[in-house]
Amino acid sequence: MSEIPAELRYTRDHEWVREEDDGTLTVGITAHAQESLGDLVFVELPAQGQTSEAGEACAVVESVKAASDVYAPVAGTVVATNEALEERPELVNESPYGEGWLFRLEPEDPRNLEGLLDADAYTALLEEEG
Amino acid sequence: MGSKTPLYQTHVDAGARMVDFGGWDMPVHYGSQLEEHHAVRRESGVFDVSHMGVVDVRGPAATAALQRLMCNDVARLGGPGDALYTCMLNERGGVVDDLIVYATEDGYRVVVNAATRRQDLDWMRQQGAVGEVEFIERDDLAMLAVQGPRAPAQVQALLDEGLAGRAEALRAFQALEAPQLFVSRTGYTGEDGYELIMPAAKAGDWWQRLVSAGVRPCGLGARDTLRLEAGLNLYGTDMTAETTPLESALGWTVAWEPETRDFIGRQALATQREQGVTHKLTGVVLAGRGVLRNHLRVKTPAGEGEITSGSWSPTLERAIGLARVPVGAADACEIEMRGKWMPGRLVRPPFVRHGRVRIGNAD
Numbered sequence: 015m016s017e018i019p020a021e022l023r024y025t026r027d028h029e030w031v032r033e034e035d036d037g038t039l040t041v042g043i044t045a046h047a048q049e050s051l052g053d054l055v056f057v058e059l060p061a062q063g064q065t066s067e068a069g070e071a072c073a074v075v076e077s078v079k080a081a082s083d084v085y086a087p088v089a090g091t092v093v094a095t096n097e098a099l100e101e102r103p104e105l106v107n108e109s110p111y112g113e114g115w116l117f118r119l120e121p122e123d124p125r126n127l128e129g130l131l132d133a134d135a136y137t138a139l140l141e142e143e144g
Numbered sequence: 145m146g147s148k149t150p151l152y153q154t155h156v157d158a159g160a161r162m163v164d165f166g167g168w169d170m171p172v173h174y175g176s177q178l179e180e181h182h183a184v185r186r187e188s189g190v191f192d193v194s195h196m197g198v199v200d201v202r203g204p205a206a207t208a209a210l211q212r213l214m215c216n217d218v219a220r221l222g223g224p225g226d227a228l229y230t231c232m233l234n235e236r237g238g239v240v241d242d243l244i245v246y247a248t249e250d251g252y253r254v255v256v257n258a259a260t261r262r263q264d265l266d267w268m269r270q271q272g273a274v275g276e277v278e279f280i281e282r283d284d285l286a287m288l289a290v291q292g293p294r295a296p297a298q299v300q301a302l303l304d305e306g307l308a309g310r311a312e313a314l315r316a317f318q319a320l321e322a323p324q325l326f327v328s329r330t331g332y333t334g335e336d337g338y339e340l341i342m343p344a345a346k347a348g349d350w351w352q353r354l355v356s357a358g359v360r361p362c363g364l365g366a367r368d369t370l371r372l373e374a375g376l377n378l379y380g381t382d383m384t385a386e387t388t389p390l391e392s393a394l395g396w397t398v399a400w401e402p403e404t405r406d407f408i409g410r411q412a413l414a415t416q417r418e419q420g421v422t423h424k425l426t427g428v429v430l431a432g433r434g435v436l437r438n439h440l441r442v443k444t445p446a447g448e449g450e451i452t453s454g455s456w457s458p459t460l461e462r463a464i465g466l467a468r469v470p471v472g473a474a475d476a477c478e479i480e481m482r483g484k485w486m487p488g489r490l491v492r493p494p495f496v497r498h499g500r501v502r503i504g505n506a507d
Contacts (some may be wrong), residue, residue: 047317049161051385052161052172052173052177052365053173053176053177053178055435055456056433056434056435069191076434076435077435078365078369078455078456078458079177079365081435081437104178107176143478
């Protein structure tokens with residue numbers, strides 16, 4: 015089983031969400047997601063200031079094998095993107111929960127976080143998907 | 145669960161990501177497809193290709209059977225140890241499979257694709273019954289492809305002295321038979337190297353010895369990007385039962401002479417050649433960012449076509465593909481990606497051979 019840090023929240027689309035001290039949300043794809051995709055060769059990031067509805071596609075990760083949309087886990091405004099990925103998309107493979115983060119959102123309503131999965135629920139989801 | 149090669153557990157233990165490949169559980173990579181790709185271009189890698197089918201053809205009518213079944217002519221083989229690449233066609237000239245035929249001491253050895261091995265065997269037995277001939281499926285064997293600039297020396301170092309000398313002397317598309325080992329200078333990567341066929345029980349030992357000698361385990365993911373860079377067709381995507389060799393950049397495999405050789409599909413091919421083919425298979429390079437995928441639409445001034453194999457070239461660091469386009473198409477083209485037409489260029493494959501880029505810059 016891939017690494018699933020206990021302190022993070024997850025979506026059914028294999029994204030992780032970390033609540034920062036300032037209330038913003040850092041978003042990336044899980045170790046399981048990057049393993050399934052294989053070596054990434056491109057990451058397309060959202061524009062800063064872009065607002066997204068929950069579940070709206072706002073980034074694309076593309077590997078040798080497949081392209082995959084990354085969705086906004088909750089409604090919010092993009093306040094930062096990981097520009098290092100433009101040159102080094104492999105950071106997502108090497109460090110999916112660290113240097114391979116994708117973007118940071120200012121959530122419209124912090125309470126929306128409650129709809130996300132915790133580590134146990136995400137572990138169960140992966141087991142279910144086999 | 146799919147079929148397993150004798151090395152299945154070895155791959156799992158090495159941390160391979162296993163995927164279904166034509167009904168077989170095969171390693172797609174052992175961590176990084178890109179690193180495995182570069183290892184083969186720069187040093188060496190070993191692929192388990194035991195899912196491919198080995199068929200020995202024996203009997204007095206073996207030559208006649210293969211001359212009927214294959215569009216290339218086994219009469220071109222000089223003797224035991226010579227090999228040729230050919231397509232096996234249906235009556236419409238469509239490709240049933242592409243394969244390599246080796247002349248051996250007691251007949252021929254044919255190596256076919258994994259996904260088609262069952263239907264190939266049925267087809268050969270049915271359509272090749274021109275006399276006393278036997279098609280023997282060798283599922284007691286395993287096959288390893290050892291590829292890359294360092295591969296020949298690394299393999300030779302594991303052979304006894306006499307055999308090493310003979311292996312070194314092999315030219316491309318030549319093979320030798322030794323006790324419990326068949327060595328051919330063939331491959332599917334655009335690099336030098338060997339393909340080794342051995343009894344299934346010996347495969348694990350060979351694998352370990354190669355890895356200990358510094359050869360990197362490589363999965364079928366890297367095998368695909370390597371063959372695409374080398375401009376080598378993949379059966380089932382670049383050509384199928386619905387496309388002929390003339391539409392698939394494989395016209396060179398058709399032996400038209402002697403005219404009296406009545407191979408299956410000859411009439412259909414002759415008609416197509418007379419009337420002129422409408423489509424060809426060629427290479428595509430994407431100018432900008434993104435990765436080409438199979439079945440994307442291609443627009444050219446001569447008409448529309450389709451990407452048959454699209455991927456990412458780790459050597460060129462841009463997207464490349466093979467495409468079937470109208471015969472008049474050349475140079476500039478556009479490829480539809482996520483609803484937008486992106487600029488690209490048609491080029492003549494190969495893209496990369498022997499570690500060197502063989503096409504100009506697409507910009």
